[in-house]
Amino acid sequence: MGSRCGLIAFLCTVSIGPVAHWFSSSTAAAPPQTRTSSTDQTAKWWINLYLVLALLVPLVYVLVTHHVWEDFLITFRHSKNLVEGRGLVYSPGRRVQGFTSVINVMLPAIFYALSGQSDEAALDLYRMTCLAAFVAGGWLLLRMILRDRGVDRFSPLLFILLYVTDCKTVAFTMNGQESAFMVAFLSLGLAADYWGVGRWWPWAAASWTGLLYTRPDAPVYIAALALAGLVFRVEAGRAVAKGMLKAAVVAVVLFLPWFIFAWVYYGQPIQHRVGQVESDAARSLQPGRRHNICAVQVCGRCHLAFPADLRLFRRVAGSVG
Numbered sequence: 001m002g003s004r005c006g007l008i009a010f011l012c013t014v015s016i017g018p019v020a021h022w023f024s025s026s027t028a029a030a031p032p033q034t035r036t037s038s039t040d041q042t043a044k045w046w047i048n049l050y051l052v053l054a055l056l057v058p059l060v061y062v063l064v065t066h067h068v069w070e071d072f073l074i075t076f077r078h079s080k081n082l083v084e085g086r087g088l089v090y091s092p093g094r095r096v097q098g099f100t101s102v103i104n105v106m107l108p109a110i111f112y113a114l115s116g117q118s119d120e121a122a123l124d125l126y127r128m129t130c131l132a133a134f135v136a137g138g139w140l141l142l143r144m145i146l147r148d149r150g151v152d153r154f155s156p157l158l159f160i161l162l163y164v165t166d167c168k169t170v171a172f173t174m175n176g177q178e179s180a181f182m183v184a185f186l187s188l189g190l191a192a193d194y195w196g197v198g199r200w201w202p203w204a205a206a207s208w209t210g211l212l213y214t215r216p217d218a219p220v221y222i223a224a225l226a227l228a229g230l231v232f233r234v235e236a237g238r239a240v241a242k243g244m245l246k247a248a249v250v251a252v253v254l255f256l257p258w259f260i261f262a263w264v265y266y267g268q269p270i271q272h273r274v275g276q277v278e279s280d281a282a283r284s285l286q287p288g289r290r291h292n293i294c295a296v297q298v299c300g301r302c303h304l305a306f307p308a309d310l311r312l313f314r315r316v317a318g319s320v321g
Contacts, residue, residue: 043146046156050142053164054135062127062174072108072176075099076122079109083117088265097266102213102258104178123176130180134173137184138163144194178214185210186221193229197247198239204229204247205254212255216270222251 061067074090078099082088088105090098099105108126115121145151145159164170172179189207192200207225211218226244233240263269 046146046160047139047142050138050160051135053160054138055131057164058131058134058170058174061170067171067175068123069172069175069177071100075105076108078105079112082109083113095266097262101178101215103181126176127174130173133184134169134180137180137187140187140191144191181210181214185214189225193225193232196233196235196240197229197243198235199243201243201247204243205250208247208251209254212251213258
């Protein structure tokens with residue numbers, strides 16, 4: 001496990017550089033109300049401190065706990081069935097959408113296929129991608145803080161400490177959930193609001209599209225971002241409205257293929273995870289037979305988190321059938 005975490009750290013360190021460079025070049029032409037002092041030594045020191053802690057804290061967490069969230073085990077079964085030719089389903093032959101996030105099911109499926117159908121490698125690659133999203137999202141927020149004229153010298157430190165020590169976000173970044181993508185896409189949407197949706201509507205479009213592919217409750221977050229962009233606008237109201245309309249059209253067009261696929265493939269576009277998983281668990285528990293209690297936790301109503309590595313997944317999948 002230690003060597004795998006080392007690989008994750010190396011790959012994420014390599015990937016963050018190009019992302020940071022792209023954001024730096026993209027934000028160089030920020031509106032006049034933002035300052036350019038993010039290039040001074042103090043700002044660089046804050047950014048470097050953030051990058052170190054944002055990479056180190058999640059890696060230490062997963063190295064110590066080896067934690068895999070039970071939802072990932074459920075979703076990963078869909079991913080494996082897809083790659084192995086059984087369809088994007090929990091139980092072959094039953095077309096029920098038993099997962100929450102499109103990103104959280106498709107990325108592990110891609111990594112499972114690329115790694116030669118290795119459970120451990122697929123999880124490690126997904127963790128690496130989530131860690132990159134976690135770091136990039138916080139990095140963008142920190143850049144906005146450092147560019148603001150009214151920021152005091154302690155605000156960057158407070159943000160860094162709050163961001164890298166938020167236990168749920170750190171845990172869900174490394175235990176197989178989609179939270180890191182949620183943070184990254186929300187940060188992108190906030191950046192579009194901060195610099196003006198009228199001009200930066202492609203960022204808003206990317207944010208809203210990403211949120212739709214990340215969570216089924218994304219419309220709530222998109223509405224909140226749109227409201228914030230209107231209330232705290234830095235451009236004329238008409239420009240903001242036009243930018244939001246463009247972003248909304250792009251997001252709808254880009255999400256429409258999945259919406260249509262889910263409706264055709266599953267018979268409805270809304271996921272129905274609980275009924276599918278619990279019914280499968282009930283059928284698998286036979287009187288007079290001993291069952292792995294972890295299978296009940298994974299597929300029953302408790303939905304408890306527990307430390308586990310991918311070897312547990314094989315036992316759980318076998319118990320549930």
